[in-house]
Amino acid sequence: MRKIALAAVWFLIVQAAAYNAFGAVGKTYNQMVQKHGALAQVPLGRVAGAKEAARYRARGARGYSFNAGRFKVYAIFNSNNVCFREFTLHNRTLPDETLLLGRLAGTAPKVLWRVPRRAIALQYGSGADAVILRTFGQPGDLSAEANSKALEP
Amino acid sequence: MYLMKYERAKTTLRPGLFFGRFFLSTRQPFPSFGRFTALLLFLIVLTFAACGGGGGGSNSINNSSGGSGGNTGGLGNTGGSGGSGGGTTPQVICNTPVSLPNEVPVCFVTAEEDNQLYINTPYITVYINGKPFNLLLDTGATGILVNQSALTASGITLTRTGGTFNGSFGDTSTFKGYVASAQVQTLAVNGLTADNVPIAVDTDTSKNSSFPPTGFLQGDFGMGLSPYYSFGQSNDSSQPGAGITYTPSLVPYLAGYTNGFVMQFTPNLNQDGYSSSGSGMIVYGLNTSEQNNNVSSGYDFFPNDSAQQQAYPFIDAEFGGVIDDPNYDPNNYYYLSQNYLSLFDTGSTFIYMDDDAMENATGIANIASYEYDQNTTFGTGTAIVNGGLDMSMGLYNQSGNYDQRASFITSPDDKNLSAPYEFPDTIWNIQSGYLLFGNTILDLGNMYGQEDMGLPYFFNNTSMYWQASPWGVGIKIQ
Numbered sequence: 001m002r003k004i005a006l007a008a009v010w011f012l013i014v015q016a017a018a019y020n021a022f023g024a025v026g027k028t029y030n031q032m033v034q035k036h037g038a039l040a041q042v043p044l045g046r047v048a049g050a051k052e053a054a055r056y057r058a059r060g061a062r063g064y065s066f067n068a069g070r071f072k073v074y075a076i077f078n079s080n081n082v083c084f085r086e087f088t089l090h091n092r093t094l095p096d097e098t099l100l101l102g103r104l105a106g107t108a109p110k111v112l113w114r115v116p117r118r119a120i121a122l123q124y125g126s127g128a129d130a131v132i133l134r135t136f137g138q139p140g141d142l143s144a145e146a147n148s149k150a151l152e153p
Numbered sequence: 154m155y156l157m158k159y160e161r162a163k164t165t166l167r168p169g170l171f172f173g174r175f176f177l178s179t180r181q182p183f184p185s186f187g188r189f190t191a192l193l194l195f196l197i198v199l200t201f202a203a204c205g206g207g208g209g210g211s212n213s214i215n216n217s218s219g220g221s222g223g224n225t226g227g228l229g230n231t232g233g234s235g236g237s238g239g240g241t242t243p244q245v246i247c248n249t250p251v252s253l254p255n256e257v258p259v260c261f262v263t264a265e266e267d268n269q270l271y272i273n274t275p276y277i278t279v280y281i282n283g284k285p286f287n288l289l290l291d292t293g294a295t296g297i298l299v300n301q302s303a304l305t306a307s308g309i310t311l312t313r314t315g316g317t318f319n320g321s322f323g324d325t326s327t328f329k330g331y332v333a334s335a336q337v338q339t340l341a342v343n344g345l346t347a348d349n350v351p352i353a354v355d356t357d358t359s360k361n362s363s364f365p366p367t368g369f370l371q372g373d374f375g376m377g378l379s380p381y382y383s384f385g386q387s388n389d390s391s392q393p394g395a396g397i398t399y400t401p402s403l404v405p406y407l408a409g410y411t412n413g414f415v416m417q418f419t420p421n422l423n424q425d426g427y428s429s430s431g432s433g434m435i436v437y438g439l440n441t442s443e444q445n446n447n448v449s450s451g452y453d454f455f456p457n458d459s460a461q462q463q464a465y466p467f468i469d470a471e472f473g474g475v476i477d478d479p480n481y482d483p484n485n486y487y488y489l490s491q492n493y494l495s496l497f498d499t500g501s502t503f504i505y506m507d508d509d510a511m512e513n514a515t516g517i518a519n520i521a522s523y524e525y526d527q528n529t530t531f532g533t534g535t536a537i538v539n540g541g542l543d544m545s546m547g548l549y550n551q552s553g554n555y556d557q558r559a560s561f562i563t564s565p566d567d568k569n570l571s572a573p574y575e576f577p578d579t580i581w582n583i584q585s586g587y588l589l590f591g592n593t594i595l596d597l598g599n600m601y602g603q604e605d606m607g608l609p610y611f612f613n614n615t616s617m618y619w620q621a622s623p624w625g626v627g628i629k630i631q
Binding site for chain 2: 092093094114115116117118119120135136137138139140142143
């Protein structure tokens with residue numbers, strides 16, 4: 001009985017670890033639904049530039065939006081139902097980095113570039129795990145985007 | 154998209170010179186900022202800087218202070234730091250007062266500090282309760298933000314009159330504090346004073362502070378208009394924040410004028426032989442509840458109506474450039490342009506546009522091939538473009554015509570430039586003078602655009618005037 005209980009606890013820990021393995025970027029569609037509830041599908045043209053949207057469409061990507069606290073979050077999934085890009089637009093504040101980065105939040109990023117007071121690009125993780133977080137905007141009108149190049153379609 | 158064909162000319166192309174019909178160059182109510190004047194001013198600045206001696210906080214209109222020492226060797230050098238908190242010696246160039254009514258002289262600083270980089274960044278000296286402070290002249294922010302450390306160093310203690318706040322800029326640098334009230338004066342010729350102006354007092358002393366306590370600039374003079382985007386806006390509140398009454402309360406005090414500001418820029422380009430041969434003029438304006446839409450001769454007014462555009466000076470800009478590629482057409486060159494909604498942003502030192510705008514502005518069909526440094530690129534295609542590109546930007550006037558245009562050539566890799574126009578990569582991993590572009594989330598479909606028309610490096614020695622105006626709110630680049 002005790003072994004079963006320990007196994008159950010271990011199972012839950014592993015599941016929790018898997019669940020938190022990524023923030024939104026890197027999560028599957030099902031994990032996102034589990035975390036945030038139903039996702040609303042949006043046209044790719046609303047979540048990507050015209051050229052990107054056409055490319056993503058041809059490769060089976062899909063766009064969704066959902067609410068996380070006071071943020072409306074947009075997410076794009078590849079044909080394997082894995083989120084490779086997530087962003088928030090035109091908010092008064094930047095979201096907590098855990099919303100977009102998950103377990104990578106809190107790790108030391110590498111500064112790719114910075115426009116003083118207006119934008120910054122940070123790389124979290126490395127290699128296939130690398131996620132680029134980019135923020136942009138003016139005080140009170142801020143946008144943030146996380147993107148995994150490895151997961152892009 | 155606008156496409157115009159021209160016969161090939163074997164001279165260096167300057168859209169502004171070739172396509173004179175886009176310019177409104179005859180209206181120049183203010184004297185131009187000539188090379189000789191620039192040289193003279195530069196020598197004056199050198200003299201001031203040489204005598205500066207690294208103090209810690211006094212400010213003057215000819216600003217030789219803020220900690221600049223005797224070393225004027227530029228950003229590549231490290232000597233002479235004082236009150237500016239380390240980094241490099243601030244380089245300051247101030248414009249020549251022209252004694253316009255209510256003129257507020259504007260200076261430009263180039264400096265690298267622990268957490269900030271200023272590249273030809275405009276600032277004005279603002280007197281708060283009689284003490285001078287250098288504040289960023291920022292059309293991309295709303296309200297007045299002043300560092301508490303600077304206030305304390307000047308012997309000023311402000312009483313809290315409002316709530317607390319915290320927020321950040323787009324580069325994640327932060328500010329936080331409380332709302333206070335103070336008297337605000339500017340160094341206008343006629344003297345401009347406003348009492349009981351709400352001020353956001355910035356108590357943020359963290360490493361990521363937007364305006365570090367020992368920094369050259371001690372805060373932000375935001376000229377945006379939306380109370381809901383201002384400094385002092387609570388993260389969780391829908392109520393207006395600190396400094397929001399700056400526009401309605403300060404402006405009426407300005408010698409009876411009813412509207413905000415007019416800025417005039419008089420670029421002295423060709424700095425070091427690299428920067429643009431700039432010409433033309435850009436004017437834009439903002440709606441306020443007090444606007445009268447009266448436009449004086451020589452000024453144009455560009456109304457914006459949506460709530461978001463009222464927050465900051467968004468403008469309908471035309472990005473144009475020249476195709477001069479024999480492979481494209483051996484006999485002709487073309488002028489390409491397209492309209493994009495842009496933010497005119499004096500608080501930004503870069504021009505940011507998406508790749509569509511960039512392709513139209515440069516005439517380069519596959520702009521992604523210009524991604525010069527793979528280290529700066531990532532999934533969304535954002536890149537930094539090296540110099541030498543013909544660019545032009547134009548704005549509608551109130552008649553709907555593109556008779557306002559500024560043209561320039563982007564600066565080259567600043568590794569080829571001499572001090573003070575070179576910047577180390579160590580902190581910023583980015584160099585000055587570039588344009589950023591990318592096919593990004595920031596300019597999607599019918600969302601309002603995020604082309605950011607900063608006051609960039611290639612407007613070296615830009616001269617700018619802020620002037621309280623009876624003509625309606627507007628900004629002028631000339």
